[in-house]
Amino acid sequence: MRLIITEKDNAARRIAEILSEGxxxxxxxxxxxVYRWGDTRVVGLSGHVVGVDFPKEYNDWRDVEPxxxxxADVTKEPTQENIVATLKQLAREADEAxxxxxxxxxxELIGKEAYELIREExxxxxxxxRFSSITEREVRDAFANPDDxxxxxxxxxxxxxxxxxxxxxxxxxxxxxxARQLGDDFISVGRVQSPTLKLIVDREREIQAFDPEDxxxxxxxxxKNGSGFEAQYFYDDDGKEAERVWVEDDxxxxxxxxxxxxxxTVTSVRRRTRTDSPPxxxxxxxxxxxxxxxxxxxxxxxxxxxxxxxxxxxTYPRTDNTVYPDDLEEDALLDEFVGAGHxxxxxxxxxxxxxxxxxxxxxxxxDHPPIHPTGEIPPKVDLSDDEWEIYELVVRRFFAxxxxxxxxxxxxxxxxxxxxxxxxxxKRLVEPGYHEVYPYSSASENHVPDVEEGEELAISEVRMExxxxxxxxxxxxxxxxxxxxxxxxxxxxxxxNSIEKLYDRGYIEGDPPRPTTLAMAVVEAAEExxxxxxxxxxTAQLEADMTAIANGEATLDEVADESREMLKRVFDELRDxxxxxxxxxxxxxxxxxxxxxxxxxxxxMLVRRSRQGxxxxxxxxxxxxxxxxxxxxxxxxxxxxxxxxxxxxxxVKMLAGxxxxxxxxxxxxxxxxxxxxxxxxxxxxxxxxxxxGELAIKHLRSGSRLVGCTRYPECDYSLPxxxxxxISVTExxxxxxxxxxLVIDADSDDPWELGCPIxxxxxxxxxxxxxxxxxxxxxxxxxxEKLGDAGVDSLAALRxxxxxxxxxxxxxxxxxxxRDWQDELEA
DNA sequence: GCAAGGTC
Numbered sequence: 062m063r064l065i066i067t068e069k070d071n072a073a074r075r076i077a078e079i080l081s082e083g084x085x086x087x088x089x090x091x092x093x094x095v096y097r098w099g100d101t102r103v104v105g106l107s108g109h110v111v112g113v114d115f116p117k118e119y120n121d122w123r124d125v126e127p128x129x130x131x132x133a134d135v136t137k138e139p140t141q142e143n144i145v146a147t148l149k150q151l152a153r154e155a156d157e158a159x160x161x162x163x164x165x166x167x168x169e170l171i172g173k174e175a176y177e178l179i180r181e182e183x184x185x186x187x188x189x190x191r192f193s194s195i196t197e198r199e200v201r202d203a204f205a206n207p208d209d210x211x212x213x214x215x216x217x218x219x220x221x222x223x224x225x226x227x228x229x230x231x232x233x234x235x236x237x238x239x240a241r242q243l244g245d246d247f248i249s250v251g252r253v254q255s256p257t258l259k260l261i262v263d264r265e266r267e268i269q270a271f272d273p274e275d276x277x278x279x280x281x282x283x284x285k286n287g288s289g290f291e292a293q294y295f296y297d298d299d300g301k302e303a304e305r306v307w308v309e310d311d312x313x314x315x316x317x318x319x320x321x322x323x324x325x326t327v328t329s330v331r332r333r334t335r336t337d338s339p340p341x342x343x344x345x346x347x348x349x350x351x352x353x354x355x356x357x358x359x360x361x362x363x364x365x366x367x368x369x370x371x372x373x374x375x376t377y378p379r380t381d382n383t384v385y386p387d388d389l390e391e392d393a394l395l396d397e398f399v400g401a402g403h404x405x406x407x408x409x410x411x412x413x414x415x416x417x418x419x420x421x422x423x424x425x426x427x428d429h430p431p432i433h434p435t436g437e438i439p440p441k442v443d444l445s446d447d448e449w450e451i452y453e454l455v456v457r458r459f460f461a462x463x464x465x466x467x468x469x470x471x472x473x474x475x476x477x478x479x480x481x482x483x484x485x486x487x488k489r490l491v492e493p494g495y496h497e498v499y500p501y502s503s504a505s506e507n508h509v510p511d512v513e514e515g516e517e518l519a520i521s522e523v524r525m526e527x528x529x530x531x532x533x534x535x536x537x538x539x540x541x542x543x544x545x546x547x548x549x550x551x552x553x554x555x556x557x558n559s560i561e562k563l564y565d566r567g568y569i570e571g572d573p574p575r576p577t578t579l580a581m582a583v584v585e586a587a588e589e590x591x592x593x594x595x596x597x598x599x600t601a602q603l604e605a606d607m608t609a610i611a612n613g614e615a616t617l618d619e620v621a622d623e624s625r626e627m628l629k630r631v632f633d634e635l636r637d638x639x640x641x642x643x644x645x646x647x648x649x650x651x652x653x654x655x656x657x658x659x660x661x662x663x664x665x666m667l668v669r670r671s672r673q674g675x676x677x678x679x680x681x682x683x684x685x686x687x688x689x690x691x692x693x694x695x696x697x698x699x700x701x702x703x704x705x706x707x708x709x710x711x712x713v714k715m716l717a718g719x720x721x722x723x724x725x726x727x728x729x730x731x732x733x734x735x736x737x738x739x740x741x742x743x744x745x746x747x748x749x750x751x752x753x754g755e756l757a758i759k760h761l762r763s764g765s766r767l768v769g770c771t772r773y774p775e776c777d778y779s780l781p782x783x784x785x786x787x788i789s790v791t792e793x794x795x796x797x798x799x800x801x802x803l804v805i806d807a808d809s810d811d812p813w814e815l816g817c818p819i820x821x822x823x824x825x826x827x828x829x830x831x832x833x834x835x836x837x838x839x840x841x842x843x844x845x846e847k848l849g850d851a852g853v854d855s856l857a858a859l860r861x862x863x864x865x866x867x868x869x870x871x872x873x874x875x876x877x878x879x880r881d882w883q884d885e886l887e888a
Numbered sequence: 889g890c891a892a893g894g895t896c
Contacts, residue, residue, distance in 0.1 A: 069895060073893045115890090130890085141895090167894060170890070221892075229891030237890080244889070353895075379894095562891095570891025856892060 064155040073105030110141040128865040170218030239643035245776035271532035277312035292483040325478035339495035342431030353539035359557035380429040383422020397436035460498040467526035468495030582649035657710035691763035730764040
């Protein structure tokens with residue numbers, strides 16, 4: 062038997078299709094897809110299926126001095142048990158094996174890991190094939206010309222694994238232990254995350270140190286044939302054109318000169334046409350950046366792209382490549398979109414171009430093609446709104462890369478008024494070119510009329526504006542990812558995760574991300590004692606070392622040992638400052654949690670966590686002072702800069718994904734609840750008949766509201782109510798539940814008719830059931846609703862369902878598909 | 889429980 066191993070299931074399936082000429086079938090072994098035809102089996106891994114770690118005697122952080130990790134063994138253990146088991150079973154039956162993982166460094170290492178697992182079972186020959194994209198021609202070529210595993214290249218990857226683990230774990234444990242932060246709130250450090258955090262912290266330092274400077278700008282409205290256009294005053298500053306006037310008296314003088322005359326004389330008119338080239342194909346970074354201008358975070362953009370990829374609508378979303386492969390036939394792909402409602406007309410127009418040549422970016426890599434649509438077009442109803450918007454972006458980007466350039470006409474007019482110069486720059490889109498199919502990049506025009514040299518233009522108004530220089534702007538997520546790429550930090554697959562990690566660790570907050578006090582302290586400590594790990598030099602050095610290993614000029618052991626020696630020198634410096642660092646980190650942690658003074662004792666009120674894991678506000682004077690305030694039960698609290706004047710307390714925001722909301726001042730919220738009275742609306746359905754329990758609208762001190770039984774805590778029946786908006790009880794009545802209908806009047810003009818609170822809650826439960834189902838891979842909202850109609854209205858119901866029954870009940874769903882979902886639920 | 893890199 063011949064065994065082929067790929068990096069992921071998707072690649073295994075497509076390679077099986079190509080090599081078997083469509084004759085392959087799939088079955089599942091330990092929950093892993095195995096594709097088979099004739100004497101061949103193809104199995105896909107899930108990236109790395111083994112991971113590096115220290116032996117278990119190093120597990121307890123308090124038992125091990127962090128410095129001991131430097132010389133500890135580094136072992137490799139299976140992390141994907143099912144896949145490893147399947148691979149080994151298949152290896153036992155194999156007479157030969159072929160590694161077909163991705164064509165990049167990490168792919169070589171993943172291939173070598175598979176090779177070692179195979180070697181535990183058999184001595185059968187193992188070869189390696191390399192292809193840049195999974196197309197018929199490339200795959201056939203690669204399998205016709207197999208090569209050997211490049212063990213040096215794999216060793217380069219292993220050096221990275223070891224160095225990252227040793228530095229990351231030793232320094233993370235050192236900082237966490239010195240600040241006595243264990244458990245969930247440890248203080249992490251790493252080769253990628255720490256320099257990324259330093260980028261954010263450095264920018265924040267610039268902002269804090271920024272000293273704004275005053276300047277003035279002067280504008281004049283010029284008239285031509287009854288319509289006006291704006292021109293700006295400028296002067297010659299040592300051979301350069303300058304608009305900002307830094308001295309107020311100078312600005313006043315210029316303003317006086319400009320207002321002393323009624324007209325300006327045109328001294329020069331310059332026209333030129335500029336070609337505006339279409340954008341280059343999407344790599345991951347460019348895609349994230351385009352999605353971010355549509356309002357998606359990096360993480361959101363990537364998970365939607367992932368979904369579109371697994372359902373087969375777009376190509377692999379993790380790529381550095383910006384050059385389409387030779388065998389992508391642009392016109393054939395355009396053809397697929399002809400007649401496809403939304404895109405048909407644009408595709409036809411593009412096909413009418415005399416020449417269809419795609420743009421090319423600077424990066425050409427071997428691993429995957431740039432992100433483009435596959436040509437399989439989803440029905441719009443199968444995608445959520447977000448998915449459709451991202452899909453359309455990818456389609457239109459592909460369209461743009463094969464579209465013609467746009468042409469702009471620029472018109473620059475310079476005029477003299479009272480001895481002062483004025484200028485106006487106009488631009489007009491002459492040939493829209495790619496803008497016709499790619500509406501995302503700006504194509505805004507600025508009208509300046511045709512004028513001639515020597516022409517007199519009336520001045521209708523002169524304005525002087527006092528301005529101030531602005532501090533540099535914070536990095537947005539997509540700008541941050543671009544900067545990481547420029548500095549070589551992280552990879553196309555990990556950059557967005559690194560940023561998420563900084564949020565999770567409590568290092569950054571908000572969007573654009575702002576560093577917390579803790580982040581400032583961690584970066585300061587690292588700069589002082591472990592500058593290497595917080596600078597992008599560490600990655601640059603590692604890249605150079607990895608290249609040397611890959612070229613056979615150095616060995617894995619030499620490089621790893623040298624790195625370990627360097628880390629030992631860092632620990633020599635750290636040793637004496639352990640307490641000082643710990644105290645600084647602890648103070649910073651406290652600063653991030655401080656809301657304001659305790660009204661009872663004057664100490665700080667802090668955001669704390671109860672033993673049950675819920676958050677509340679507690680006094681730092683505990684146990685002498687036991688003053689507390691509740692917080693809402695959903696989400697992670699974040700202390701905002703906003704401030705309540707009355708209580709001198711910071712506002713709190715609760716982070717809970719889509720349900721994130723601002724709680725405000727916890728004292729105000731608690732007082733509001735104390736002042737409000739319960740409003741009885743009807744009998745309690747649980748205990749009304751037996752104990753005369755009644756339902757009432759209640760306000761809790763945590764800021765939430767609900768309809769609950771007046772006999773609470775004897776009866777805990779309750780229904781949720783929205784957090785915001787005035788609740789009013791209407792005359793309308795629900796006969797079924799004996800309750801009045803409610804209306805929620807938020808700030809918007811359109812009040813929400815919530816209706817009977819019981820009916821509303823039942824509808825809400827049905828709706829969330831559909832959303833739960835949609836979270837499964839490959840399930841669209843239409844299918845989820847159909848499942849709901851057929852009685853599969855929750856994940857639990859789906860897990861229990863008989864696949865054949867579901868398949869007959871719901872049109873368009875196969876029993877195999879249901880089994881896949883069930884497998885996914887089990888996993 | 890630590891990192892970063894794959895992948896879902």
